[in-house]
Amino acid sequence: MTQPWTLHEDRALPADPVTRPIAREIYQQTRSLPIVSMHGHVPVEWFAHDTPFTDPAELLVVPDHYLLRMIISQGRYALHELGVPAVDGSAPVEADPRAIWRRFCEHWPAFRGTPTRFWMEHELVEIFGVTQRPSAETADAIYDRIAAEIADPGFRPRALLDRFDIEVIGTTDPAWASLEHHHALAAQGMGERVLPTFRPDPLLLLDNLTFTHDVLATGAAAGVQVNDYATYLDALRAQRLRFKAAGGVATDHGPATPDTTPLPDDDAARLFDAAFNGRPVTGAQVAAFSAHMLFEMARMASEDGLVMQIHPGVERGHARRMTRRYGSDKGYDIPVAVEFTRALQPMLDAFGHHPGFRTIVFTIDEDVYSRELAPLAGVYPAMRLGAPWWFIDSPEAMRRFRETATETAGFANLSGFVDDTRAFCSIPARHDLARRIDAGSLARLVAEHRLDLDEAADTAVDLAYRLPRLAYAAR
Amino acid sequence: MTQPWTLHEDRALPADPVTRPIAREIYQQTRSLPIVSMHGHVPVEWFAHDTPFTDPAELLVVPDHYLLRMIISQGRYALHELGVPAVDGSAPVEADPRAIWRRFCEHWPAFRGTPTRFWMEHELVEIFGVTQRPSAETADAIYDRIAAEIADPGFRPRALLDRFDIEVIGTTDPAWASLEHHHALAAQGMGERVLPTFRPDPLLLLDNLTFTHDVLATGAAAGVQVNDYATYLDALRAQRLRFKAAGGVATDHGPATPDTTPLPDDDAARLFDAAFNGRPVTGAQVAAFSAHMLFEMARMASEDGLVMQIHPGVERGHARRMTRRYGSDKGYDIPVAVEFTRALQPMLDAFGHHPGFRTIVFTIDEDVYSRELAPLAGVYPAMRLGAPWWFIDSPEAMRRFRETATETAGFANLSGFVDDTRAFCSIPARHDLARRIDAGSLARLVAEHRLDLDEAADTAVDLAYRLPRLAYAAR
Amino acid sequence: MTQPWTLHEDRALPADPVTRPIAREIYQQTRSLPIVSMHGHVPVEWFAHDTPFTDPAELLVVPDHYLLRMIISQGRYALHELGVPAVDGSAPVEADPRAIWRRFCEHWPAFRGTPTRFWMEHELVEIFGVTQRPSAETADAIYDRIAAEIADPGFRPRALLDRFDIEVIGTTDPAWASLEHHHALAAQGMGERVLPTFRPDPLLLLDNLTFTHDVLATGAAAGVQVNDYATYLDALRAQRLRFKAAGGVATDHGPATPDTTPLPDDDAARLFDAAFNGRPVTGAQVAAFSAHMLFEMARMASEDGLVMQIHPGVERGHARRMTRRYGSDKGYDIPVAVEFTRALQPMLDAFGHHPGFRTIVFTIDEDVYSRELAPLAGVYPAMRLGAPWWFIDSPEAMRRFRETATETAGFANLSGFVDDTRAFCSIPARHDLARRIDAGSLARLVAEHRLDLDEAADTAVDLAYRLPRLAYAAR
DSSP, rough: OOOOOOOOOTTSOSSSTTTHHHHHHHHHHHHHTTEEOOSSOOOOHHHHHHOOOHHIIIITTTTTTHHHHHHTTTSSSHHHHHHOOTTTTTOOOOOHHHHHHHHHTTGGGTTTTTTHHHHHHHIIIIIIIOOOSSSSHHHHHHHHHHHHHOOOOOOHHHHHHHHHTEEEOOOOOOOOOHHHHHHHHHTTTTTTTTTTTEGGGGGOTOTTTTHHHHHHHHHHHHOOOOOSSHHHHHHHHHHHHHHHHTTOEEEOOOOSSOOOOOOOOHHHHHHHHHTTTTOOOHHHHHHHHHHHHHHHHHHHHHHHHOOEEEOOOOOSSHHHHHHHHHHHSSOEEEEOOOTTTSSSHHHHHHHTTTTTTTHHHHHHHSIIIIIHHHHTTOOOTTEEEEEOOOGOOOHHHHHHHHHHHHHHHHHHHHGGOOOOOOOGGGGHHHHHHHHHHHHHHHHHHHHHTTOHHHHHHHHHHHIIIIIIHHTOOOO | OOSSSOOTTTTSSSSTTTTHHHHHHHHHHHHTTTTEOOSSOOOOOHHOOOOOOHHHHIIITTTTTHHHHHHHHSOOOOGGGGGGGTTTOOSOOOHHHHHHHHHHHGGGGGGTTTTTHHHHIIIIIITTTTOOOOOOTTTHHHHHHHHHHHHHHGHHHHHHHHHEEEEEEEEOTTTTOOOOOHHHHHHOTTTTEEEEEEEOOGOOOOTTTTTTHHHHHHHHTTTTTSSHHHHHHHHHHHHHHHHHHHHHHHHEEEEOOOOOOOOOOOHHHHHHHHHHHHHHOOOHHHHHHHHHHHHHHHHHHHHOOEEEEEOOEEEEEEEEEHHHHHSSSOOOOEEEEOTTTOOOOOHHHHHHTTOOEEEEEOSSSTIIIIIIIIHHHHHHHEEOOOOOOGGSHHHHHHHHHHHHHHHHOOOBOOOOOOOOOOOGGGOOOOOHHHHHHHHHHHHHHHTTSOOOOOHHHHHHHHIIIHHHHHHTOOO | SSOOOOOOTTTTOSSSTTHHHHHHHHEEEOOOOOTOOOOOOHHHHHHHHHOOOOHHIIOOOOOTTHHHHHHTTTTTGGGGGGOOTTTTTTTTTOOHHHHHHHHHHHHHGGTSSSSHHHHHHHIIIIOOOOOSSSSSTTHHHHHHHHHHHHHHHHGGGHHHHHHEEEEEEEOOOOOOOOHHHHHHHHHTTOTEEEEEEEEGGGGOOOTTTHHHHHHHHHHHHHHOOOOOOOHHHHHHOOOOHHHHHHHOOEEEEEESSSOOOOOOHHHHHHHHHHHHHOOOHHHHHHHHHHHHHHHHHHHHHHHHOOEEEEEEEEEESHHHHHHHHSSSSSSEEEEEEOTTTTSHHHHHHHTOTTTOOEEEEEOOOOOIIIIIHHHHHHHHHEEEOOOOOOOGHHHHHHHHHHHHHHHHHOGGBBOOOHHHHHOOOGHHHHHHHHHHHHHHHHHHHHTTTOOOOOHHHHHHHIIIIIHHHHHOOOO
């Protein structure tokens, strides 16, 4: 390959000559829409402090577990050689960002066919003006190019918010967050652009090793002295309202299963007391309390109007020894099968028609789209079906989603596109990819005379912009 | 959109320019074939009485839970505002059919991408001559147009049977049915056109609240005084024969699971006695008896030759409060995962090679096509794999079925197309859609040189006509 | 169809006019590559004795359960009429190979849309020069043609190895194999071409009726006197090394589930003692010991470097009565759902980063590709994801595999194509089909500008040749 590396105008659009021009026409309706990014993991500090990025490895490799996991899978390097410190100090972390970058570049062929390849290509060419395909040979030149770019003030986080045309971005924050950064941003007029999201998972998990500490911290942040189940609920309610006051529109829940079976209050109170006071609880009790509290979170949501995001079904830290050594979120979280129909039944029966309640349900177990989630989202007014997420935020999986979910759920019961990343620079690439895939899927419906072109174009704008805005409107 | 609303000649055929002409050629072989509709829910009374339809809402909206559920999901109207009475009298049912029709029309965009959109478009244009896309603005004009059509004597049920070219249609009838309407139809020479189907679900479910009543009613219809397990079996046998004598060719079974493990007769008799005499039975006993009776139904089928349809795996009335208020079949039935390999093993081991036995197995859990149902149908002579059903009777799901089931089951082990609807006017649209999708799938095999054109055309006729005729031939 | 039967040059390539020429170009890179066939069931005796094949039925019909099961499913013939003896002597086996061949040919239409059709068409035309489509009418002429071909010395097994350009072929051998045939082949310079594979399933299954016998036989072959758990492990270790010395590179495991939870050694020893001495063991104990031994097999693999193939999830002999009558492997093995994420966790946590360990995991439960297997293979260096296998070694299923597995696993974490057959003559057809499907899938990535053409061509060679070579390199 000697010609300069460029992005093809029609990338990720369908190949067939009848469908592509229609897809192109639909994509023109959405390509310049602002980005709505309601579910992400970019640290709020980046925007509050607007600190410059340090180097290409720190920006693009080390925080991105998609990249790390693929390099690890090839067996040549360990995580500490990719910039991830071993928390047990058993090995020195690589201190040279250029060495990390080289290791990433030499693995470029391993990313063929993955969404990372698509996103990174977009980022390198579009954001950093790179003109060479990554490889051991080109690594240094690309490194220098990116390093020069990020030294520019136009590359600081807030400037990028503008450059990327991000209209609104959600951060994910612990339930006990002080929200000081969000308050500071609000004071600077960015309160409706960078929104906190309330993530209470550790507070609902009785075998969380720091359960009592986390509950008390949440109480402290909320100004509630927690000493029993009732005050625990008070603290949750109060802290939810503090998030809402700071611009928050949603809560985020990643339980082991989506079971929402409520317990009698007395039983819940007894289980809470046991864990809060350090007495042992069984696995079954942990599961029962989690299900109960998911139900209670739905009740609170129906009262305060925060949108409830649920994304269950991940075995965290599958490689125990690696997780002990390098910490969590390093690429070792693996999905498991999830049952939704019976699990969500108590919650949807109770709140599924409540005008104040909205839940968005995500899955990485694709089997449930046509069998469970589309049928549920296709009847309960309170439920929206979330976009393909995490491993399945990719071209083929997004197409499968359109083909397995839409026929039963309809478009109007979807969340629209939702990225989910801590790789800030990948956000425009992810939204662009989703808009291209949606344009292609809609174009097929037009080419097969199953939808008129005006309807398809209108639906594309729904998916890219209006539906996420609607789905995440606090109620 | 200012041009009149029309149906494109090539709708639902593949877009790519190589495959479409082949698909068109294959579709020409099937488009005019008569309709074989062996598994449906149109009330036999319609044909027996040949009563005119009252109004567009009563005909097209109120009985169709696909329509109701999508409107409900948008949160603007409740079921009683769509013509469904609240059985608790808590709200007045909408009495104005035109208001119901308007509510449907204003929701037209919510149906984009759903099979309902495709069917309804076909019905409105092809059957009623509508030339405007439904919307709040066009609702009244369309209503008037349909109302005028259905006032015509040519629109009475029997006339439509001819107009739709329905060669044979199955109705679904309770096990205790007197079959008087079928007898009346037979007396008028329609006994081979409108066939009863024996549906004994409530008789196999020990926790059915009206179990004793239903069993006695079945006995009464069959002329058998039931007082124990042996006479219960006698009544089932006798009533099956009465259905067969009235033209019936099949039975229909919708158990919670497809478990077919038989019990020792003594155990089965004891469980029957308990439930029949109003003594409590456990959930496990209910499940065990259901499995046992499914096995017994297979045995009876191998004796009397009635084809045994099985379609398990639906959680009925998921929104308990809505079901209490509005009754069943209102769009709140949600699928669950189903295991078939082990569940069907006892039945298939015992009767799977029996020359008198035929079972057609349906699923809405698509995951089992390639893993379980196609491998089973691909070896047991007695088993046929049913067409995609209910939520998955849709373009994409039908394509997935072809791609996941055919390679292992072959075409010859399929039921051919089977609609499943209480929306009478949608029957031609459903068969037309299936024929188009099959033509497209077969055309792809031809375009990829995996099948010759003459074979594809022959297979298309199999799927549309010959296979359902064969699959439902009483043995 | 009057024109002679031929194979289309572009068969199984995508139909659309943009993608096909790209696919053709990619396929040119792989069509002439030698065949690497590491996972098969061709008997080693064929190569050791180089015996001529007897007749077309014996060669092409009787040993191929894909063919048998489809004919059986049509209900006209029983297995003994297809050349499979009833072991209970209840019916005489068909002795006339021509009659068997006719029965196969008259069922030709039943194979439409199945991979068997594709493979057999390739074999008949390409290997045997047949020019007529099989049918009742053409059966005899085709029979004569094949019979004439196989009478030629150029059709003996070793000659076919050359003609098929099979660079290396694995056989599957019982754990107690003497390996005499492999030693004989090695003595004739074929030791690196025909490799044994160690299959210890019966030794890990405590309720195997011949458990003690099989264990003692393995010990005898290995030269180890087994009398307890420790010597049992010694025998396994020693026999693995004998396989390795005879050219073996891999072991093959078909457990009921992929559970790999180890037991304390004392518990394992106690369970072994019980079964070895004929005392009863429970189902739970059987499962626990199987899981434990899978873990131990991984440990041994990390020590001796034999590649560990795992393919769980099959209910063997589903039709019990047929299996009692005709034996196993007659088409009645049916897949069941399998859980991998939690099942493989102990093994992968312990050995997943071990430089000496390599495991290749196969599934016929496709649901797990995107949810479980691709995420696992995409991070653990020791794991490779096996190619679609058995029922899913077919055009559509291979495409689904590319679309559901590649995005998360990447190409580099796949095994490349692996056939799995006892139908020797189908091997070239299977590899050719896989190369065509891969070319088509890669061409789509190129046509959608998601991969450059040089990358796609390079990846095609990886999948067809380099990856299986790498994946099965003993470590």
